[in-house]
Amino acid sequence: MHLTSSPIDLPSLLAQARSGDGAVATFVGVVRDHNDGRPTVRVQYEAYRDMAESEMEKIAAGLAREWPEVQVRIVHRVGLLGIGEASVAIVATSPHRAEAFAACRAAIDRVKTTVPIWKKEFHPDGSSDWVDPTKEKSV
């Protein structure tokens, strides 16, 4: 469970997945070229670093209680990212696919809700704004 300012290395994350299990579910979030009806040219992720890593550990501990057979790893990128770059990667390893999918889905849902990370979107006209997922979408 960690933050990184370097590009997320998915092959290396997958290589660290527990061997001997039958299922590896992955989720990779990538930077979209638009949001809420406006084009985006790049984004900046900012984190409350110590707390973010500790909240990611809490999420992993909660998942381990709910799905004891699943091993989950979470990596989140910080800093300036271009379109298509991975912002978050989750790898859930389990003896069977159902638990791997479920834990992977729960992991990304919880990351979006509780981990103190913020996203600023930059638009082609030079303007930028902090994304507020609690606001109603305008489109």
Place this chain on the structure above:
Amino acid sequence: MLYFASFREAVGRDEEARELPEGARVRDLWSSLAGGVPLFGRFPSMPPAAVNRAYADAETRLSEGDEVAFLPPVAGG
């Protein structure tokens, strides 16, 4: 106090020290900030707060040396 993202931009700094009366709670600190920063004053209620890098509720009592942050809406993922 630590400030992040839109809150950091609104106050123009990323950290500062604050003196509070003995026995002050998280909500007292928010009230004192909300009067001075227009963005904070527009919040209908206190945003999520962290004390020493863990979520804390409004009634949490603060002590000397605590690291406190009010958190803008998170947008990871």
